[in-house]
Amino acid sequence: MVCHMEMQQLLQVLGPWSAGRGALYRQLATSMQAAIQRGDIAPLTRLPAERVLAQALAVSRTTVLGAYRLLEQEGWVDRLQGSGTWVRSLPLGKTYVPPIGLAAPNIPWHLPSTQQQILIDLSVGTPGPLAEIAASDFALTASDIEWVMAQRSYSPQGWLPLCQEIASYLSRCGLPTSAHQILVTTGAQQAIALIAQLYVQRGEVVALENPTYFGAIDIFRGYGAQLAPLSVGDRGIQLPELRELCKTTIPRLLYLTPTFQNPTGTLMPTHARQEIARLVAETRMPLLEDMTFVDVRFGEEDVPPPIASFCRQGPVLAVGSLDKMFWSGLRIGWIRAAETIIERLLQLKERADLGTGLVSQAIALRVMQRIEQIRAARQRDVKERLAAMEQLLAAYLPSWQWRRPAGGYFGWLRLPAGNAQELAQLALRHGVLICPGSMFSVDGTHQSYVRLPFLVDTEIMQEGIARLASAWQAYELSLS
Amino acid sequence: MVCHMEMQQLLQVLGPWSAGRGALYRQLATSMQAAIQRGDIAPLTRLPAERVLAQALAVSRTTVLGAYRLLEQEGWVDRLQGSGTWVRSLPLGKTYVPPIGLAAPNIPWHLPSTQQQILIDLSVGTPGPLAEIAASDFALTASDIEWVMAQRSYSPQGWLPLCQEIASYLSRCGLPTSAHQILVTTGAQQAIALIAQLYVQRGEVVALENPTYFGAIDIFRGYGAQLAPLSVGDRGIQLPELRELCKTTIPRLLYLTPTFQNPTGTLMPTHARQEIARLVAETRMPLLEDMTFVDVRFGEEDVPPPIASFCRQGPVLAVGSLDKMFWSGLRIGWIRAAETIIERLLQLKERADLGTGLVSQAIALRVMQRIEQIRAARQRDVKERLAAMEQLLAAYLPSWQWRRPAGGYFGWLRLPAGNAQELAQLALRHGVLICPGSMFSVDGTHQSYVRLPFLVDTEIMQEGIARLASAWQAYELSLS
Numbered sequence: 028m029v030c031h032m033e034m035q036q037l038l039q040v041l042g043p044w045s046a047g048r049g050a051l052y053r054q055l056a057t058s059m060q061a062a063i064q065r066g067d068i069a070p071l072t073r074l075p076a077e078r079v080l081a082q083a084l085a086v087s088r089t090t091v092l093g094a095y096r097l098l099e100q101e102g103w104v105d106r107l108q109g110s111g112t113w114v115r116s117l118p119l120g121k122t123y124v125p126p127i128g129l130a131a132p133n134i135p136w137h138l139p140s141t142q143q144q145i146l147i148d149l150s151v152g153t154p155g156p157l158a159e160i161a162a163s164d165f166a167l168t169a170s171d172i173e174w175v176m177a178q179r180s181y182s183p184q185g186w187l188p189l190c191q192e193i194a195s196y197l198s199r200c201g202l203p204t205s206a207h208q209i210l211v212t213t214g215a216q217q218a219i220a221l222i223a224q225l226y227v228q229r230g231e232v233v234a235l236e237n238p239t240y241f242g243a244i245d246i247f248r249g250y251g252a253q254l255a256p257l258s259v260g261d262r263g264i265q266l267p268e269l270r271e272l273c274k275t276t277i278p279r280l281l282y283l284t285p286t287f288q289n290p291t292g293t294l295m296p297t298h299a300r301q302e303i304a305r306l307v308a309e310t311r312m313p314l315l316e317d318m319t320f321v322d323v324r325f326g327e328e329d330v331p332p333p334i335a336s337f338c339r340q341g342p343v344l345a346v347g348s349l350d351k352m353f354w355s356g357l358r359i360g361w362i363r364a365a366e367t368i369i370e371r372l373l374q375l376k377e378r379a380d381l382g383t384g385l386v387s388q389a390i391a392l393r394v395m396q397r398i399e400q401i402r403a404a405r406q407r408d409v410k411e412r413l414a415a416m417e418q419l420l421a422a423y424l425p426s427w428q429w430r431r432p433a434g435g436y437f438g439w440l441r442l443p444a445g446n447a448q449e450l451a452q453l454a455l456r457h458g459v460l461i462c463p464g465s466m467f468s469v470d471g472t473h474q475s476y477v478r479l480p481f482l483v484d485t486e487i488m489q490e491g492i493a494r495l496a497s498a499w500q501a502y503e504l505s506l507s
Numbered sequence: 508m509v510c511h512m513e514m515q516q517l518l519q520v521l522g523p524w525s526a527g528r529g530a531l532y533r534q535l536a537t538s539m540q541a542a543i544q545r546g547d548i549a550p551l552t553r554l555p556a557e558r559v560l561a562q563a564l565a566v567s568r569t570t571v572l573g574a575y576r577l578l579e580q581e582g583w584v585d586r587l588q589g590s591g592t593w594v595r596s597l598p599l600g601k602t603y604v605p606p607i608g609l610a611a612p613n614i615p616w617h618l619p620s621t622q623q624q625i626l627i628d629l630s631v632g633t634p635g636p637l638a639e640i641a642a643s644d645f646a647l648t649a650s651d652i653e654w655v656m657a658q659r660s661y662s663p664q665g666w667l668p669l670c671q672e673i674a675s676y677l678s679r680c681g682l683p684t685s686a687h688q689i690l691v692t693t694g695a696q697q698a699i700a701l702i703a704q705l706y707v708q709r710g711e712v713v714a715l716e717n718p719t720y721f722g723a724i725d726i727f728r729g730y731g732a733q734l735a736p737l738s739v740g741d742r743g744i745q746l747p748e749l750r751e752l753c754k755t756t757i758p759r760l761l762y763l764t765p766t767f768q769n770p771t772g773t774l775m776p777t778h779a780r781q782e783i784a785r786l787v788a789e790t791r792m793p794l795l796e797d798m799t800f801v802d803v804r805f806g807e808e809d810v811p812p813p814i815a816s817f818c819r820q821g822p823v824l825a826v827g828s829l830d831k832m833f834w835s836g837l838r839i840g841w842i843r844a845a846e847t848i849i850e851r852l853l854q855l856k857e858r859a860d861l862g863t864g865l866v867s868q869a870i871a872l873r874v875m876q877r878i879e880q881i882r883a884a885r886q887r888d889v890k891e892r893l894a895a896m897e898q899l900l901a902a903y904l905p906s907w908q909w910r911r912p913a914g915g916y917f918g919w920l921r922l923p924a925g926n927a928q929e930l931a932q933l934a935l936r937h938g939v940l941i942c943p944g945s946m947f948s949v950d951g952t953h954q955s956y957v958r959l960p961f962l963v964d965t966e967i968m969q970e971g972i973a974r975l976a977s978a979w980q981a982y983e984l985s986l987s
Binding site for chain 1: 544545546628631633636641645646647648649651652653655656657658660661662692693694696697700722725726729834835836837838839847850851857858859860861862863864865866867870
C-alpha cells in the first residue's frame with residue numbers, strides 16, 4: 028500500500044516535472060526515469076496506482092497510463108497484471124549512489140536553467156538589492172583584499188572583527204554577548220545543520236513548530252530524528268502542549284522561531300518567551316532559537332528580546348543570518364551560545380569546511396557596521412512589497428484567507444477548498460512554482476495552505492499571481 | 508589501563524599547553540581543567556600514571572604530580588591511593604555538551620591569539636601572497652559586486668561560470684569534464700566531508716594511505732569508519748596490499764592522493780594509476796582521489812594524469828581546491844564525479860549550507876581564468892622556499908633524514924632517534940609548534956617523523972628551525 032508520506036515524497040522527487048515542453052505523459056515519464064536513474068525512486072518500488080497518482084498530480088488517468096507504458100517500453104518498470112507497476116533493478120555495472128535518508132529530497136532551492144525561463148518562482152524568497160544602499164558600497168578595494176589576504180592561518184571560528192561586531196549587535200538587541208560566544212557559519216542553514224549534528228542522534232526526539240521551515244525539517248530528518256510537532260497559533264506555540272510533551276519525553280532539542288515564524292509570520296509575546304526560558308532552565312533541554320527574521324519587522328508591534336536573553340545560564344543556541352537582511356549570496360550566518368558549546372561546534376565546523384571564506388566575512392563586517400541603516404531601508408522596501416501583494420491577492424484571489432504578518436517575508440494563505448499540493452501541480456502547468464503548506468508540515472497536515480513570498484519584484488509578482496489565479500480557477504472548477 | 512591511542516588523544520586534547528607563561532605544572536593543570544570543562548576529557552576517566560604522562564609530555568614526574576595535586580585541590584579530580592587519578596563528575600547544573608566521536612579533537616587549525624605572539628607555527632602550511640600576482644588583481648569592482656548581487660536565487664551546485672571554468676581546467680588536465688559534473692565546495696575539506704557523509708556509515712571500512720592528511724582521518728573517524736591503512740612507499744601505495752585487502756573486504760571508500768601525497772610528497776607513476784583504475788572498475792569500490800596538490804609541482808618529473816582519467820565509467824570522485832594554489836582564505840574547492848553522484852552530493856550540500864558564498868566564487872572565477880600564470884608563479888615561489896629550508900636543515904639539523912619531494916608543500920623528516928611526539932612537546936617550550944608524524948598515522952606508527960611546511964616566510968622559517976634545533980639538542984641529550 029502507498030501511504031500518504033510516500034506519495035508526498037514521490038511528488039517532491041518529481042519536482043516541477045510538468046513545466047517543460049511536450050505532451051504531459053512524456054514529461055512525466057522523463058521525470059520518473061531521471062528519478063529512477065538518480066536512485067530517488069529505488070529499484071523494486073511499487074509505483075502508485077494510476078488513479079491515485081492522477082489525482083495527486085491533477086492530471087487525467089490516461090496521462091499516468093501513458094507515462095507508465097512508456098517507462099515499460101524503455102525498460103525502466105515492469106507492469107504486472109493485477110499487481111501494479113514496479114521499478115526494475117538497475118542494470119549491472121550501473122554506478123551505485125547511496126540514498127541520503129528520510130528527508131524530502133527536492134526542495135526547490137535551484138531550478139534547471141531551462142525551467143528558469145519558463146517558470147515564475149514564487150517558492151523561495153530571497154531579498155534583492157536595496158535602492159537606498161548601493162551594492163557598490165560593499166565592493167572591496169584592492170587594499171581591503173590585500174589586507175584580508177595577509178591573514179595566513181585558518182580562522183574556522185570566524186574572523187575576529189566580525190565576531191566582535193556580531194556580539195556587539197546582539198548585545199544591543201538585549202542579549203549581552205562576547206566575541207568568544209560567536210561562531211560564524213555559511214548562512215543560518217549551516218548553523219542549524221551543525222547544531223543538529225552535535226545534538227541529534229538517530230531516533231531521538233526533536234520538538235518543533237508545525238508548520239515550520241522546510242530546510243530545518245530536512246536537516247532533522249537527515250539525522251534520523253523523531254519529530255514532535257507543536258502547533259502554532261496566532262502567538263506562537265501552545266505552551267501546555269510543550270509542557271505535556273516534556274512530562275513524557277524531554278526532547279533532545281527544541282527548535283523554535285519566536286519572531287516572525289516561517290511560514291506563519293507569528294510573533295511570540297514576552298511572557299511566553301519567559302515561560303519557555305524557565306522550562307529550558309528546568310529541564311536542561313537545549314533550545315535552538317532561530318533569529319533569522321528578527322530584523323524584518325514592519326508591523327507596529329514591539330519585538331520582545333530573544334528567549335536566550337531570559338535564559339542566561341541555560342543551553343540556548345541562537346542562530347541568525349545576514350543573508351535575509353542583505354543578500355542571500357553572501358552566505359554569512361552565526362551561532363551564539365555558551366563558550367563551551369561554541370568550542371565543540373567549532374570542532375564540527377573545522378571538520379565540515381575549515382571555515383567560511385574570508386572575503387564574504389570582510390563584506391559582512393561592513394554590513395554589520397551599518398546594520399541599523401540597512402534594516403530601516405529593508406523594512407521600508409518590504410512594507411511596500413507586502414502592500415503590493417495584498418492588492419494583487421484582493422484583485423485576483425479574493426476567496427483566499429490570510430492574516431497580514433507582523434514581519435518576515437511570507438504570506439501564509441488558506442484556500443477556501445481543496446488541496447494545495449494538487450493546486451501546486453496545476454500551477455506548474457500554468458507557469459508558476461509555489462510551495463504547498465504540506466512542505467512545511469511535520470505530519471502531513473496544512474494541506475489547504477500555500478506560502479507566498481512577497482520579496483519578488485512587482486511586475487513578476489503580478490504575472491505570477493495572475494498565473495496562480497488562472498490555475499486556481501481551473502482547480503476550483505475540477506472540485507465542483 | 509591506558510592504551511597508546513588514549514595517550515595520543517590526550518596529547519591532542521591538551522594542544523600547545525606549555526607555550527604560555529608561568530610554572531609548567533600550573534600550565535598543565537590549567538590546560539587539563541579546560542579540557543575537562545569542554546568535555547574533551549570525560550567524567551570518570553582515569554588519567555595516566557604520573558610517570559607515563561611525564562614521559563609523553565617530556566617533563567619531570569614532579570611537574571605532573573604538581574598538576575594533579577592542583578586539580579585535586581580545585582575539585583576537578585579525585586586521587587585515590589593505589590588506584591590513580593580520576594576525573595570527577597561534572598557539577599550539577601553544568602551545561603552538557605555532547606562529545607563528537609572518536610576523532611582527534613585538537614588539530615592546530617587555529618591558535619589562541621595569546622599563543623600566536625609567542626609561538627612560531629610550523630604545523631599547518633598555507634600559501635602567502637605571490638609577488639608576481641598582486642592580490643589587488645582580484646579585488647571586485649563595484650560593478651562586479653552589483654552584477655553578482657543581481658543573482659537572486661541560491662546556487663548550491665556552484666555558480667555556473669565557475670563550474671564551467673573548473674570543468675575546462677580538468678579537461679585540459681586530461682580529464683574531460685562537463686560543468687554538470689562539478690560541485691563547488693567550501694575548500695577541499697568540505698569536498699571530502701560531503702563524500703564521507705554520502706558513502707561512509709558507522710563501522711564500514713575506509714582504506715587510505717598511511718600516513719595521510721590528518722583532516723581526512725578526522726572526517727572518516729567522525730563518521731565512525733573502520734580505517735584500513737595502506738603503506739606508502741617511494742612511489743605511493745603498495746598495490747599487492749590493496750589487492751589483498753579487497754579479497755577479504757571491498758572497502759566502502761578508498762581515499763588516495765596519488766600526486767604529491769600529504770605528508771610524504773610522493774608521486775604515483777602512471778602504471779600504478781592504471782592498475783588502481785582497473786581495480787576500481789572491477790570492484791565498483793568508490794575512489795576519492797585528492798588532487799589538492801597537483802599544481803604544486805617543482806621537480807622535473809612529469810605528472811601523470813589523474814586516476815579518474817583511466818576510469819571513465821567507474822565511481823571515481825576527484826576533489827581539489829584553489830586554496831592551496833592561491834590563498835587559503837578563499838575557501839573554494841570542488842568535486843568532480845558522474846552527474847548522478849553530483850546530484851546526490853548536491854542534496855547534501857544544500858542541507859549543509861545552501862551553497863558557498865558567491866563573492867568567493869566570483870574571485871575564484873578570475874583565479875581559474877589565470878590558473879596557468881598563477882601556477883607558474885607559485886611553482887617558482889615554492890622552489891625558492893624549498894631551497895631555503897634545505898639550507899636551514901643542513902645547517903641546523905644535519906642528522907635528520909629526508910628526501911626532497913617532487914611537489915607539495917611539505918618536508919617529511921625522519922629523526923635519527925627518539926619519538927617526535929615527545930620532541931613536539933619540548934619544541935612547544937622552545938616556542939615552536941610542529942606536527943609529529945603520529946598525527947598523520949592511522950595506526951599510531953610513524954612516531955619518528957615530523958612534517959615541516961616550507962611555505963613559511965624565510966625569516967620566520969629561520970627562527971623556527973633554530974628553535975626546533977635547540978629543542979632537538981635538549982631532547983637528544985635526554986635520550987642518551
